[in-house]
Amino acid sequence: xxxxxxxxxxxxxxxxxxxxxxxxxxxxxxxxxxxxxxxxxxxxxxxxxxxxxxxxxxxxxxxxxxxxxxxxxxxxxxxxxxxxxxxxxxxxxxxxxxxxxxxxxxxxxxxxxxxxxxxxxxxxxxxxxxxxxxxxxxxxxxxxxxxxxxxxxxxxxxxxxxxxxxxxxxxxxxxxxxxxxxxxxxxxxxxxxxxxxxxxxxxxxxxxxxxxxxxxxxxxxxxxxxxxxxxxxxxxxxxxxxxxxxxxxxxxxxxxxxxxxxxxxxxxxxxxxxxxxxxxxxxxxxxxxxxxxxxxxxxxxxxxxxxxxxxxxxxxxxxxxxxxxxxxxxxxxxxxxxxxxxxxxxxxxxxxxxxxxxxxxxxxxxxxxxxxxxxxxxxxxxxxxxxxxxxxxxxxxxxxxxxxxxxxxxxxxxxxxxxxxxxxxxxxxxxxxxxxxxxxxxxxxxxxxxxxxxxxxxxxxxxxxxxxxxxxxxxxxxx
Numbered sequence: 493x494x495x496x497x498x499x500x501x502x503x504x505x506x507x508x509x510x511x512x513x514x515x516x517x518x519x520x521x522x523x524x525x526x527x528x529x530x531x532x533x534x535x536x537x538x539x540x541x542x543x544x545x546x547x548x549x550x551x552x553x554x555x556x557x558x559x560x561x562x563x564x565x566x567x568x569x570x571x572x573x574x575x576x577x578x579x580x581x582x583x584x585x586x587x588x589x590x591x592x593x594x595x596x597x598x599x600x601x602x603x604x605x606x607x608x609x610x611x612x613x614x615x616x617x618x619x620x621x622x623x624x625x626x627x628x629x630x631x632x633x634x635x636x637x638x639x640x641x642x643x644x645x646x647x648x649x650x651x652x653x654x655x656x657x658x659x660x661x662x663x664x665x666x667x668x669x670x671x672x673x674x675x676x677x678x679x680x681x682x683x684x685x686x687x688x689x690x691x692x693x694x695x696x697x698x699x700x701x702x703x704x705x706x707x708x709x710x711x712x713x714x715x716x717x718x719x720x721x722x723x724x725x726x727x728x729x730x731x732x733x734x735x736x737x738x739x740x741x742x743x744x745x746x747x748x749x750x751x752x753x754x755x756x757x758x759x760x761x762x763x764x765x766x767x768x769x770x771x772x773x774x775x776x777x778x779x780x781x782x783x784x785x786x787x788x789x790x791x792x793x794x795x796x797x798x799x800x801x802x803x804x805x806x807x808x809x810x811x812x813x814x815x816x817x818x819x820x821x822x823x824x825x826x827x828x829x830x831x832x833x834x835x836x837x838x839x840x841x842x843x844x845x846x847x848x849x850x851x852x853x854x855x856x857x858x859x860x861x862x863x864x865x866x867x868x869x870x871x872x873x874x875x876x877x878x879x880x881x882x883x884x885x886x887x888x889x890x891x892x893x894x895x896x897x898x899x900x901x902x903x904x905x906x907x908x909x910x911x912x913x914x915x916x917x918x919x920x921x922x923x924x925x926x927x928x929x930x931x932x933x934x935x936x937x938x939x940x941x942x943x944x945x946x947x948x949x950x951x952x953x954x955x956x957x958x959x960x961x962x963x964x965x966x967x968x969x970x971x
Contacts, residue, residue, distance in 0.1 A: 494761065500532060504541040509533040510654030518576065523565030524816045530557070530571035530860075533580035534582050539655055539663055540687040542577065546687070549575050555947045558683050560600060562774060565913045566756065567819050567948040568631075568682075574947070582689065593695040594652055599629025599688045604798065611794040614696045618644035622800045624819060629688040634911045635680040635865040637875070639730040639762075639853065642723050645860035646649070648679030650694040656686035659940025663689075665843040673744055674781035677935040683934075683946040685939040699764035701727070702796040703771055703788045707759045707782035712830055715757040717853040718780045720872055722761055722824075727776055730762035730796075735833070735841040735850040745839045754844045756783075757852070764793055812847025812881040818891070818913035819848075820898050821877035823855065825868040832904045833876055836897060838877065844890065847881030852875050864932060866907040866924055876901065918951045928936035 495508055500507040500813045519525045531554065534543050550558045554797030555574035562569040569875060570576070582600040589595070593615055597606060603617075604624035610616055619638040621631055632654075636647025645738050657676050664686070666675035677685045708716035711968065722728050745752070749957060759782065763771050773788065791799070824832055837850070853875035855865060867873060878897060882890045898908065908914065908924060922929045936943070937955035 494531065495666060496532065496552060496554075500534070500575075500936065503544045504534065504536060505538060506534060506536040506541045506592070511592060518559075518578075519560070519570065521559075521562040521564045521569045522817055524814065525565065525887075525913065526567050526570060528570040528572035530576035532572050533576045533578055533923070534685060539657060540580075541691050542582075542657045542687055543661050543663050545577060546657055546659065548612065549944055550659075550661060550942055551615070553558075554945050556687075557941070557946050557948075558629070558633075558687050560630030561602065561625060563623060563630065564911065565819055566915065568946065572948065577607050577687065579627060579687075579689075586690070587693075588613070588615070590711050592613065593697070594692055595695055596692050597628050597692065598634075598690055599627060600959045601628045601839070602626065603628065603631070604801075606954060607794060607797050610695065614698050614700065616698045616793075617647065617693055618650045618696045619647045620797055621647070623804065624801070625804070627693055628693070632679055632688055633681060633683045635860075635862060637855075637909065638730040640913060641853070642731055642855050642859065644696075644822065646680070646862055647693075648862045649680060649860050651691055653692040654678055654688055655690035656688055658958060659942065659945045672898070673935060674939060676848070676863055677932070677939070678861045680910075681709070681932075681935070682864075682950060684950055685935045685945070687945065688832065698765050698793050700793060701767055701771075702762050702764050702791050702793050704730075704760050704762040705760065705777060705785070706787040706789065706917060707761065707923060708784045708786055709759060710783040712755075712757060712833055714783075715759055715779065715852075716826075716829060716854075716874065718782065718802040719759065719874075721779060723854055723856060723872070727763065728761050728825070729764045730760075731854055732760040732762070734758060734909070735837060737837075737845065737850075738841075739842050744843075750807075750841045751839075752838065754838045755874070758786075762796065774865040807847045810847060810896075815847060815881040815883055815884070816887050817848075817879070817881060817889075818894050819877060819879045820876065821851070821879070821909040821912045822893055822898070822901035823867045823909060824876050824901060824904065824906040825870050826872040826874055828904040828906075829876070830876040832901060832906070834901070836876075836878070844878075844880040844882065850877040850880060851875065851877035853877075858943040863928060864925070866928065868907055870926055876896070876906070877909070877912075899951070907939045914949075920951055 557571040558577045559569040580602040583597040584598045586596040692706045697962045744751040855873040857870045857873045
């Protein structure tokens with residue numbers, strides 16, 4: 493038995509596990525690319541447990557990595573010889589204030605559970621990710637993007653207050669005024685300065701029903717024109733789109749023949765409504781010019797929020813959920829979108845999208861105020877995500893293509909969304925954060941001076957020796 497097991501278990505109410513008790517899923521994440529074995533796994537019950545674990549790790553020279561639903565794809569939500577903090581054990585919905593409206597939740601709450609809890613009150617978070625089976629703390633630490641982000645920004649923009657455990661072991665309650673640097677630094681901060689244990693989230697009123705218009709576009713320019721128009725008009729509650737391949741045959745690409753496709757652009761526009769007052773279809777669609785109006789679908793709003801669950805279930809049943817996921821998601825400047833996307837799709841083999849897809853999401857560059865959610869300057873932006881599921885035996889063949897895709901989107905002024913596959917050098921991290929690299933590094937040094945939290949992802953420079961000293965420690969005497 494590991495000698496540290498009993499010492500840590502005696503400090504917390506939650507459960508400490510050792511390697512003989514792990515299940516295989518704890519050793520990797522959704523990406524299925526990186527694998528590591530933690531020395532201990534902690535399932536905390538309270539924020540006190542989290543603070544005690546971080547303090548214990550510092551005392552014993554260990555690192556602490558956080559894990560929610562592990563829908564990550566890089567060296568995140570895994571631990572190589574340190575402590576893995578499994579936050580899904582902290583999943584209480586604490587209180588709902590219908591007058592504000594807002595909700596207090598622990599960081600391990602799954603968005604789907606929160607949506608169902610709020611549905612009888614006709615309330616919902618302003619922004620929901622497509623995958624609702626992820627945790628509040630996990631998506632806030634990345635930013636959190638959804639099909640209403642063009643109106644409301646990221647999930648992080650809709651947070652009122654956080655409780656955070658810093659790398660020093662301190663528990664701090666922070667908001668836009670109190671410990672504001674930690675508040676903003678914990679949103680899209682990748683868990684580098686602190687671990688979110690509780691969040692107070694804004695809510696909005698919803699209507700009971702949704703109507704979705706399924707439109708299809710033959711060309712990217714036509715889709716982008718109408719996407720911009722849809723954002724500007726303010727009529728729509730949710731905008732969702734992607735690129736859909738129609739395989740045509742084979743052609744030579746990089747010295748070998750592969751399947752190529754003609755690409756089309758579905759665009760789903762959704763409005764919420766009261767059952768007694770259905771929307772005026774022709775008025776809503778006036779001015780839009782799709783190749784074809786395919787379908788109109790009415791759903792209860794909660795079912796619309798959960799619309800992707802059958803898709804994910806299908807991928808799981810088909811076995812692709814266990815494949816390698818190396819997603820490349822980038823927020824592009826609007827003016828470079830056509831050149832970038834049309835240089836990628838002609839040579840993208842449709843087979844790579846079995847169990848995946850190519851996402852396009854129109855966005856406004858002014859709706860988010862989260863400083864570490866990096867995006868290009870500009871009023872209008874477009875998200876471009878190539879989300880493949882790759883059998884392990886084909887990974888080395890696919891890897892250069894995906895790496896080149898990432899570099900090209902970055903060269904065209906795009907900013908990667910950091911939940912996907914990243915294996916960057918320090919220079920690329922610096923380039924990504926630009927002017928925010930200095931503040932990001934300073935935040936890390938201030939709140940996690942010993943670099944205990946979530947190592948192996950962002951290659952920060954070491955903190956100066958005087959910063960690394962924990963308050964109360966004596967300064968070594970000079971020789």
